[in-house]
Each structure stands twice: as C-alpha cells, then as structure tokens.
Amino acid sequence: MSELINQFKSLYSSLIPIFIVSLIILGLLLGIHFYEEVSIEVLTNDIAVLGELPIYAGILSQIGLFLWSATAAICLYSLTFINDKAHKSFIIASVCITIFLGIDDAFMLHEDVLPSLGIHQKVVFLGYGMLMIFYLFRYYKLILTTDFILFTLALGWFGLSMFIDNFIRDVSPYITKLAEDGTKFIGITTWLFYFTRTCKRFQENNTLKTT
Numbered sequence: 001m002s003e004l005i006n007q008f009k010s011l012y013s014s015l016i017p018i019f020i021v022s023l024i025i026l027g028l029l030l031g032i033h034f035y036e037e038v039s040i041e042v043l044t045n046d047i048a049v050l051g052e053l054p055i056y057a058g059i060l061s062q063i064g065l066f067l068w069s070a071t072a073a074i075c076l077y078s079l080t081f082i083n084d085k086a087h088k089s090f091i092i093a094s095v096c097i098t099i100f101l102g103i104d105d106a107f108m109l110h111e112d113v114l115p116s117l118g119i120h121q122k123v124v125f126l127g128y129g130m131l132m133i134f135y136l137f138r139y140y141k142l143i144l145t146t147d148f149i150l151f152t153l154a155l156g157w158f159g160l161s162m163f164i165d166n167f168i169r170d171v172s173p174y175i176t177k178l179a180e181d182g183t184k185f186i187g188i189t190t191w192l193f194y195f196t197r198t199c200k201r202f203q204e205n206n207t208l209k210t211t
Helices: 003-033 040-044 058-080 085-107 109-118 121-143 146-165 172-210
Strands: none
Touching: 003 040, 003 109, 058 085, 058 172, 085 121, 085 172, 109 121, 121 146, 146 172
C-alpha cells in the first residue's frame, strides 16, 4: 500500500498536465459541438466508421501521420541526452517544423482550412517555403555536418510532391494522387530516417564529451 501511495506522489506532477491537456482538448470539442452544431459522434469517431469506408481507406495518409509522430517523438526524447546548445536548438526547431507539417497533413490546412479563410494555396506554399528557407539559413552549417544527403532527399521529395500538386493535375490518378502522395510519403520516411540518425549521432557525441 505504501508503494502505491509513494508512486501516486511521484506521479502527481505528471498527472496534472495530463488532465489539463485532455480537458482542454475535450473542452474545444464541446465548443465546436455547441458553436458549430456538429454532432459529438462526428468529432470523436473514426473517419472510416463515419464514412462507412473500408478499414484501409486513407492508409497511406495514416501511416504518414504515424511517421510524422515518430520523428517528433524521437527528437523530443533525444533532447534529454543532448547538452550541446547548437544541437539542441536545431532539434527543437526541427520538432516544431515536424509537428507543424504533421498537423497540416492531418487537418488539411493548406488544402482546405487556410483556403477557406481566403488564403490561396499557392500563398500558403510560399509561406512554407519562406519558413524552410529561414530554417535552412539558420542551421545549414550544422546540417552539413550530418547526413545531409538524407535531409536534401527529404526536401526534394516534398518539393516534388508540391510541384505535382500545383502544376500537374487531372492527368491521371497515378500522377495526381499516387505520384503526389507517394512522393510526399517517401519524403516523410526519409525525414524520419534522417532525424533518427542525427539524434543518435548527437547523443553519441554528447556521450564522448562526458567520458
């Protein structure tokens, strides 16, 4: 019994943010439910169930979201073992970009949400490009000390996907969907592999410095 109490005491500081974040999200859902008159089922149920779709519907997109999440999780976890300020700054910035791109992918920000607010998709892509240019300008020297070929390939695949989305449309399903979403998926996978290797290297360098 004493062990159970001690464990609750040690977890007290962790349980509070868990409940706060969960309640905020549930509160937002209730707000959307009442303000937009959207049913709770639409906000909480699986998309495949709501649309009466087969379980494999959107499977490539779903796996892509898993990979975005895996990249962010690996980077965040690695911060515990990285002391170098430059390395830590790069990983934090990369986590922010990864989470942002993952949210964009999950909620179709550049495809539906932002255009519905009057922001043209090409303007959104321009903004993303400027953000990436700033990111590269800030960290290019550090990136060149890592496996930058993987990093470059990831950006290349993302760029190719955007090019197809904007300039090569309505040709055939293999180009407009398979090529566009396929190149983006390859980019996400490459992004994950790059940051997995980079975080591992940063941790190894930190270990060498401390021994």
